[in-house]
Each structure stands twice: as structure tokens, then as C-alpha cells.
Amino acid sequence: MTISINDYKALSQELDPEKLQTKILALLLKLQNVERGSLWLKRDNMYECVEAMGNKSEKIKGVQISPQEQSIVGWVIKNGKMTVAEAGDSRHFSSIERNFKIKSKLILCFPLHFKGQEVYGAVQVIDTSTSGEQLNLDPAYLTMLQDMVDIGSISLRNSLEFQKQRIEYAELSRTLSSIRDNKSIVGKSQSVNKALKLVENYGATNYPVLLYGESGTGKELFAEAIHAQSSRAQKPFLTQNCSAIPENLLESELFGYVKGAFTGATTNKSGLFEAADGGTVFLDEIGDMDINLQAKLLRVLQENEIKPLGGTQTKKIDIRIISATNRNLEEEVRSGRFREDLYYRLNVLPLKLPALRERKEDINLLTEHFLNREAAHSHMLPKKMSAEAMKVMGAYNWPGNIRELENMVKQFQAMVPGDTITGSDLPLHIIHPGTTPPQKTQQNTSPASQEHPPSAHDLTSMTWKEVEYSYVMKLLERYRWNISRAARAADINRSTFDSRMKKLGINKQG
Incomplete structure (x- = not known):
């Protein structure tokens, strides 16, 4: 032949x-x-x-x-x-x-x-x-x-x-993206300084870290900081949201699969754990992981080995796992929804992140940070906050935490025409918590509108996009920025909900 x-x-x-x-x-x-x-x-x-x-x-x-x-x-x-x-x-x-x-x-x-x-x-x-x-x-x-x-x-x-070069390029792109986006931990409050001290201490070890905190408190940012201060800093830092995809897909994403493991598996594919060998894997929303998959994660922590989906051979790996949750895992353990042995394996080094309402002295710093960053992205001079506006923002409880503040600043950048943001530019739900803001794009000056001014809940005074934005924000605030739960409440697929968030300029980071 x-x-x-x-x-x-x-x-x-x-x-x-x-x-x-x-x-x-x-x-x-x-x-x-x-x-x-x-x-x-x-x-x-x-x-x-x-x-x-x-x-x-x-x-x-x-x-x-x-x-x-x-x-x-x-x-x-x-x-x-x-x-x-x-x-x-x-x-x-x-x-x-x-x-x-x-x-x-x-x-x-x-x-x-x-x-x-x-x-x-x-x-x-x-x-x-x-x-x-x-x-x-x-x-x-x-x-x-x-x-x-x-x-x-x-x-x-x-x-x-x-x-190899493609992996190095991806790492370089992530680093450059981080520099460009200026993803740094901003704050001088006592609670943030305490958390940063723990980051430094935890970075010197290889033990698993479990980050606690409400959605939007910057858990991924703190996880990256721990990785950056560890001996693994030059190795990959890979992330996976455990609530973003179904259980069977999550297993194949984490562990990889062998050819023939399921319909469509035409070749062997490495998973996230193998790709991060030598580095760190950040598992966000770990409390949403299926109980069956929790057993396989436990073996990774105990034996430092993985077995691809459909495979029979195990492979040794060297990774550090940092996980995060906005749930009460102790309560999840008591209810049987989370394995007790896995909880103790993950919770070797706990780190509680404060909600923004618990560190209000940082609101001014964070606002200035986001204004400067968004101005740099737009190639414009940064807008300024009036003392009146800053006082109102400082009094607001920010249920969506830093992420909500970040999204608010993006709205300022896009919608406030002048160079100074005043109290009148703030949404009504910040000025008067509990109300829904009719964010007008045009001022209606007709006699009818003067005679019967629209209420804060008058949907007819809002554009379709404004109604959708308010609806999405309310859902996210209600479910503490858990996108999967918000999507279920809206009775749509998570991917569809996530897509609408992106089109509306609402993003979730950490």
C-alpha cells in the first residue's frame, strides 16, 4: 500500500x-x-x-x-x-x-x-x-x-x-484586557483592607479558598488577586460559572470527554481542569452545582486527579481551586443540597466580602474609578459628580452592590449630556428607593402632561427599552444578581436573558 x-x-x-x-x-x-x-x-x-x-x-x-x-x-x-x-x-x-x-x-x-x-x-x-x-x-x-x-x-x-502560542496569547490578552479595563480592587474601608490582607496571606498558600458574598461584590476580582499573589501567577487562571450551564455540559466543560462519550463527541477534548494544570480554577456560584457532580469535584480535591467523561483512565493534575457563592452553604449542607465533605474541603480558607452598603465610605472612590475608566473607553474627559448627587448615592443601599454602581456609571456616561452629574440626573429608584424610574429621553411639555404628570410607575411615559431595562434590573436586584434565578422568574432561557442584558448594557462581573 x-x-x-x-x-x-x-x-x-x-x-x-x-x-x-x-x-x-x-x-x-x-x-x-x-x-x-x-x-x-x-x-x-x-x-x-x-x-x-x-x-x-x-x-x-x-x-x-x-x-x-x-x-x-x-x-x-x-x-x-x-x-x-x-x-x-x-x-x-x-x-x-x-x-x-x-x-x-x-x-x-x-x-x-x-x-x-x-x-x-x-x-x-x-x-x-x-x-x-x-x-x-x-x-x-x-x-x-x-x-x-x-x-x-x-x-x-x-x-x-x-x-502553546495560542494559550500564551490568550493569557496575554486576558492580562492586557485586565489592564485596559483597569480591574483593580478599589477601596479604603476597614472591611476591604481586612479582605486585602487575607488575599495576601492566602496567596502565599496553595489551599482551597471559598469566597462568600452577595452577587456583585467582586468575588472574581478577589479570586484573581489571590492567584496573582501566588506561586501560580504565571500559570492559567480559568473561570467557570457553575449555574450558567446544565449539569452534563458542566461536567464535560470541567473534566473534558473522550471520543464517543456522547452523541457529537467525535474527538477527545480536554476540560477546564486539565487546561489549568499548574494554575488556578475559579468556580463561581459553587452552591448551584448538582449534587452528583459535587462527588466528582471532591475526588479532584482529594486525589488531584480527573477522569474525562466517558473515559476509564484517570490523570494527575496540579490545580488550586478557588470557589465562590452567594448562598449560605452551611444551610445548604443541612438541607442535603450540598455535600458536607465537599464543603469542608472547599472552605479551608474562607473570605467574606462585604456588601457595598457595609462599606459606604468607598462609594465615592468607586464612582470616580468607574467614571475615569468609562471616559478612557470613550476617549472623553471624565464626568464629575456634584456634591448633591454624591450624597444621594452614598445614602442608597445598592442591592446590586458594586456591579449595580458600575452599570449606573455607564448610564451616566451615555445619557448625561453635560460634564457634571447632578442630583436630577440620578434615577428615581436611587433618589426614592422602591420606585421605578421613567427614564425619559424627551421632555413632554404638552398641556396634558402638565395637567396630569406621569407617576413613577406610569409605563406609558417610558420607551420599550426603558421598560425592559427597568424590568431586568428589578429582577436582578430581587434575586441578588443571580442570572439563572432571574431568568427562571422571567420564564425565559438563561442564554436569552443574558443576551438581553448585554444589549441593554447590563453586565455581571464578579
């Missing part, structure tokens, strides 16, 4: 390393008319099987072999040349097949070169036939196969480098 032009194109054009690994191995097996094979890469001073095919392949993928142990893969990587070995060869790492009913008879292994120099892995095809004569070992044929492997090897190395 020969290699076609399309085979070479398939190897040279694929950018996804996982797909390319599969293509290289599958093509070799087809060309040698055998069913078992594996592809190995050098990782962290070990030889790791990253792809395997054939009977018992799930037992081989993910296996790591130390360079100090005898193995055909190790010999090929060290010597940089192809080899053929029988099962009784002293180099054969036979313990890997100890419980296999069908064992290797003959092994053909090729090195994975990068531009003919560095050897970074190996790919082997295995004859398991009774006679052990299935492989075509004609020298000319093996030379052709080595040429094909060399092309695939260069493509694979390039795709691995591309993936």
Missing part, C-alpha cells in the same frame, strides 16, 4: 495537535495493515502516550514511562532512529501489557523528529497476529514510511507550538 497526495495534505494542513496525532497514527496502522499502535511525546521529563488505537487503547493512553525505565519508545527517542523489536526484546516495556489478553508480537517504532534534529517523541505500530508476520518490513517500504512520519512529525511539532 502506498501513500497518496491527499494523505500528505492531511498531515501538512492540520493545525489541531490532537486531530493530527490521530491522523498520523491511523495512517501508519492502515499502511501496515495492523490495528494496535500508540504515539508518545516527551513531557515533563517523562514519555507520555498521547494517542493510542486498537484493543485496550484506553488502558494505554495517558500512561507515562520514565526515561530511566527500559522501553522501545525511550530507546527510539534517545537514539533518534527507527527500530523493530520482538515482544521478548529487553527494551520492551512489557508490564504495560500485563493484563492484556492479546499481547504484542512485533513492534515497529519511528522517532518524531523536528527538522531532522531534535527528537521529541515516537510513534509505534504493533503486530498482534499469532505469527507476528503482519508488518511489511521491506527496507524501501520502511524508508517511505519514515519519510511520511517525518512530514507528520514536523506538522505535529508546529501544531503543538501553535497551540
Whole structure:
């Protein structure tokens, strides 16, 4: 059997390393008319099987072999040349097949070169036939196969480098975005200073942290600060909202899945935990996690290992978990909705974040911070708050906390025409808590309007967008900015509710 032009194109054009690994191995097996094979890469001073095919392949993928142990893969990587070995060869790492009913008879292994120099892995095809004569070992044929492997090897190395650069770019983008958005913890109140001191202390450890606080108090911001002050600062910081997606999707997002795990799982996919290896995972709204998934998270914390959805092999990982909730988890434990053992695993280092009404001396600082940031985004001079307006805002209780204040400042930036925000520019529900503001875009000066001025609840005085904005804000305030609960109350999908929030300029951060 020969290699076609399309085979070479398939190897040279694929950018996804996982797909390319599969293509290289599958093509070799087809060309040698055998069913078992594996592809190995050098990782962290070990030889790791990253792809395997054939009977018992799930037992081989993910296996790591130390360079100090005898193995055909190790010999090929060290010597940089192809080899053929029988099962009784002293180099054969036979313990890997100890419980296999069908064992290797003959092994053909090729090195994975990068531009003919560095050897970074190996790919082997295995004859398991009774006679052990299935492989075509004609020298000319093996030379052709080595040429094909060399092309695939260069493509694979390039795709691995591309993936690495893409991850680094994502991290750099996150850092630049953070700098551009000026996401810093602002405040000088005693409660904020106390929380920042704990952030510094917690950053020096690797223990799990559980952040408590109402929605909108900046939990994700504090989680990022802990990560930034830890030894993991140069590693990934990845986040997942546990209430944002259904249980089965959340499991696959966190743990990944193997090919065939469910309909549509056409390839293996790494999960968030594996992607964050060495870094930190922030699990927001942990109290909304399904009880069955809580058991799997507990194993991650206890054993530092994960098992992808549909897989049989576990994999060791090194991550720190920071979680957050706006629920009373002790009450959730008593009611049976949250596992007690998981609660104690997560709550090693607790951090309670104050509501904005408990740190009102920071309202002025936060308002100025958001005004400056929004002005920078709009390439304008920042607006100023009059003393009267600031006094009113200081008296308001801010049920939506910092997020509500941030959204309010965005409204000021977009809707206040002058350079100073006065008391008359403030929404009625801030001036008179409990009322709904008819945020007019035009002043109605007709005699009828003067004779019968609209009440604070007169919807006819508002535009459709203003009505929707007020409705969404009221729902969010009622459910303490829990988007899933607000969406259920509105009787629409969470994704639809989230989309409407974005179109209305309402955002949730932390």
C-alpha cells in the first residue's frame, strides 16, 4: 500500500495537535495493515502516550514511562532512529501489557523528529497476529514510511507550538484586557483592607479558598488577586460559572470527554481542569452545582486527579481551586443540597466580602474609578459628580452592590449630556428607593402632561427599552444578581436573558 497526495495534505494542513496525532497514527496502522499502535511525546521529563488505537487503547493512553525505565519508545527517542523489536526484546516495556489478553508480537517504532534534529517523541505500530508476520518490513517500504512520519512529525511539532502560542496569547490578552479595563480592587474601608490582607496571606498558600458574598461584590476580582499573589501567577487562571450551564455540559466543560462519550463527541477534548494544570480554577456560584457532580469535584480535591467523561483512565493534575457563592452553604449542607465533605474541603480558607452598603465610605472612590475608566473607553474627559448627587448615592443601599454602581456609571456616561452629574440626573429608584424610574429621553411639555404628570410607575411615559431595562434590573436586584434565578422568574432561557442584558448594557462581573 502506498501513500497518496491527499494523505500528505492531511498531515501538512492540520493545525489541531490532537486531530493530527490521530491522523498520523491511523495512517501508519492502515499502511501496515495492523490495528494496535500508540504515539508518545516527551513531557515533563517523562514519555507520555498521547494517542493510542486498537484493543485496550484506553488502558494505554495517558500512561507515562520514565526515561530511566527500559522501553522501545525511550530507546527510539534517545537514539533518534527507527527500530523493530520482538515482544521478548529487553527494551520492551512489557508490564504495560500485563493484563492484556492479546499481547504484542512485533513492534515497529519511528522517532518524531523536528527538522531532522531534535527528537521529541515516537510513534509505534504493533503486530498482534499469532505469527507476528503482519508488518511489511521491506527496507524501501520502511524508508517511505519514515519519510511520511517525518512530514507528520514536523506538522505535529508546529501544531503543538501553535497551540502553546495560542494559550500564551490568550493569557496575554486576558492580562492586557485586565489592564485596559483597569480591574483593580478599589477601596479604603476597614472591611476591604481586612479582605486585602487575607488575599495576601492566602496567596502565599496553595489551599482551597471559598469566597462568600452577595452577587456583585467582586468575588472574581478577589479570586484573581489571590492567584496573582501566588506561586501560580504565571500559570492559567480559568473561570467557570457553575449555574450558567446544565449539569452534563458542566461536567464535560470541567473534566473534558473522550471520543464517543456522547452523541457529537467525535474527538477527545480536554476540560477546564486539565487546561489549568499548574494554575488556578475559579468556580463561581459553587452552591448551584448538582449534587452528583459535587462527588466528582471532591475526588479532584482529594486525589488531584480527573477522569474525562466517558473515559476509564484517570490523570494527575496540579490545580488550586478557588470557589465562590452567594448562598449560605452551611444551610445548604443541612438541607442535603450540598455535600458536607465537599464543603469542608472547599472552605479551608474562607473570605467574606462585604456588601457595598457595609462599606459606604468607598462609594465615592468607586464612582470616580468607574467614571475615569468609562471616559478612557470613550476617549472623553471624565464626568464629575456634584456634591448633591454624591450624597444621594452614598445614602442608597445598592442591592446590586458594586456591579449595580458600575452599570449606573455607564448610564451616566451615555445619557448625561453635560460634564457634571447632578442630583436630577440620578434615577428615581436611587433618589426614592422602591420606585421605578421613567427614564425619559424627551421632555413632554404638552398641556396634558402638565395637567396630569406621569407617576413613577406610569409605563406609558417610558420607551420599550426603558421598560425592559427597568424590568431586568428589578429582577436582578430581587434575586441578588443571580442570572439563572432571574431568568427562571422571567420564564425565559438563561442564554436569552443574558443576551438581553448585554444589549441593554447590563453586565455581571464578579
